[in-house]
């Protein structure tokens with residue numbers, strides 16, 4: 001489906017606590033939120049992201065801007081279709097917010113769409129509780145080895161696709177079929193069960209009603225909660241320049257706490273400490 005989500009004006013975000021609070025609160029509620037009227041430059045995009053917190057540096061660079069072409073051994077740098085996924089499943093601490101700003105439009109195609117992973121998990125739990133249990137418990141590594149000098153894998157342990165905390169709340173989706181490592185740590189009889197559960201998950205994720213299509217436009221910066229919402233892109237022809245960066249979950253949640261109090265004229269630390 002084609003959707004609309006609330007947006008906040010650039011000047012309001014950059015110059016007021018209320019504006020920043022509104023943007024972060026939209027991300028908290030919907031899993032994504034946009035800022036409109038952003039000057040179409042790398043500098044303005046970087047400053048808008050840094051309004052939330054420090055940009056995480058990775059092997060892709062901290063703040064990046066690229067025109068399609070294989071700068072890295074990764075689908076994102078091609079013109080091919082990219083199925084719904086979350087980013088950096090291969091990190092111990094996956095990227096928190098993914099931020100995109102299209103600086104130059106694609107020729108044809110390249111629509112972006114988003115899938116709410118928390119909603120998909122609810123559907124899975126209802127339709128196939130066994131598959132839901134498997135994907136909440138079975139641990140499979142993500143990895144990234146597309147670049148010559150990079151081989152990333154979580155250090156301490158592999159993680160489930162659906163990560164619940166000790167209160168039973170789903171707090172993180174880790175799903176990128178393209179970055180899934182060989183399944184070498186599950187018991188032999190679990191492997192077909194895992195694949196069946198994964199097939200069911202992917203069938204739900206790929207339902208047209210699961211997809212929210214939002215056309216990226218120069219001037220609109222989108223922030224996506226990478227722990228909850230998957231992103232995807234149709235293939236395209238022609239060139240386009242995309243810019244963006246990551247902000248850690250720790251930092252965007254920290255800024256949300258501070259400005260949510262400040263926007264109401266209160267002091268976060270006086271209230272919470």
Ligand SMILES: [Fe+2]
Pocket residue numbers: 076085086087231
């Ligand atoms: Fe991605």
